[in-house]
Amino acid sequence: MDILDNPHIIRIIASNENWIEGEAVRQLENTAKLPGMKRAIGLPDLHPGKGAPVGAAFFSEGRLYPHLVGNDVGCGMGLWQTELKQNKLKRDRWVKKLHGLESSWEGDTNAWLSQDNIESGEWDNALGTIGGGNHFAELQVIESIIDGDQFNNAGLSQGKLFLLVHSGSRGLGEALLRQHVAECKADGLKEGTPAANDYLAGHEHAIRWARSNRALIAHRFCSQLGTSGTRVLDVSHNSVTRSTINGDSGWLHRKGAAPSDEGLVVIPGSRGSFSYLVVPAGPQEGNGFSLAHGAGRKWKRSESKGRLKNRYTCESLSQTRFGSKVICHNKSLIYEEAPEAYKNIDVVVNDLRDAGLLNVVATLKPLITYKTRAV
Helix, strand or coil: CCCEEECCEEEEECCCCCCCCHHHHHHHCCCHCCCCCEEEEEEEECCCCCCCCCEEEHHHHHHHHCCHHHCCCCCCCEEEEEEEEEHCHHHHHHHHCCCCCCCCCCCCCCHHHHHHCCCCCCHHHHHHCCCCCCCCCEEEEEEEECCHHHHHHCCCCCCEEEEEEEEEEHHHHHHHHHHHHHHHHHHCCCCCCHHHHHHHHHHHHHHHHHHHHHHHHHHHHHHCCCCCEEEEEEEEEEEEEEEECCCCCEEECCCCEEEEECCHHHHHCCCHHHHHHEEECCCCCHCEEECCCCCCCCCCHHHHHHHCCCCCCHHHHHHHHCCCCEEEHHHHHHCCCCHEEECHHHHHHHHHHHHCCCCEEEEEEEEEEEEEECC
C-alpha cells in the first residue's frame, strides 16, 4: 500500500497475508518526516527497531542519517559454495568439529585484511567472529531449483553444500554510530560537510571490514570441516549509498534491506525454515533498489523466552523440523532466535514475487546452524 503525505511518500510492500506490526508503521511514518526525506519504503519483513524500523529503505536529498543505518554498518549475508558433497553428508561428525567462531581468530588479522587493502584497527580482534543476536553461520543443502538457467549461469552445483554467513562490522560499526550520533543526534549530516565526509569514510571502511569478516568466518568454518568454499555473493543490509531515484540524486539508506542492484540475493528465514536464492526482477526504483533481508521478527526478543519456555527445552530447540542441528549454548539466545519468533519467510518472498520484484532461483534447507558454543 502507498500512504501519501505530501511531500513525503511512504510505501509498504506487503499483502493481506502478511502481518505488519503497527509500531513498525508508526516508525516508518516518523522517519518520512525527517528533513530531506523523500521516500520511506517498508519491505515485507518490516518490524520495529530502536527508533527506526528494520526491513526498510529510505531515500533522502541533501542530508544523510547515520542512525538509519544503525550500529552494525555493513551487516549482511555472504553465500559460499563448498566442496562438501550432499551425498557424503556427515552432520553429527561435523557438529562436533565446529567450535570457536565466537572467539578471536588465532591467525594474522593484519595479513588477512591486507589482502583486500583494508587497514588494521582497534577492532580487529573481533575479525572472523559471528557475534550475537540473529547472526549465524549455516551449512545448507539445495532443496529445490526453480530457475535452472540462472542456477547454472551462476556456476552452482546441486550436489554441493552451501555455507550462508550472516555477520557485520562488530564493534567497529557501533563505535562509528556513537561518534556521529553524539554530534548530530537524529538531525543527520548535511552532505558535503566535514562531518558527513568523515562518516562516509568510516562507513566505507566498516562495509569492507564486514565483508572481510564474513569471508574469514567462512574460511574458519570450512577449514574445521576440511573443505574450502567459493563465494557466490556478498551483500550488505545496513548501509547508505549515493543513488538516483526517478531522476533525483540523493542518499539511499538501507536498514535490514538487501540491495537489488548487485545481482543474486539470498533471503533466509529462521533456522527452522528454507532460505531463498533469488534474482531481482523488473523496475526497482519503487522499492528503493531493495529487497527483504530475511523473514523479520514477529516477537520481541524480551518476549520470546516467556512464550516458549513451557513448550520447549533448550535441547529440543537444538534440532529443527528438518532434522538440522543448532549449535547455540546461550540459553536465552536459543529462545530469542527460535523459528516461532520470526514471520513466515514464504509469505515475505511471495509478497516480493507477486509485486514483480524478484524471481526465485532455488531454495536451500539448513543442515547445521552455528550461533555460539560454550568453550
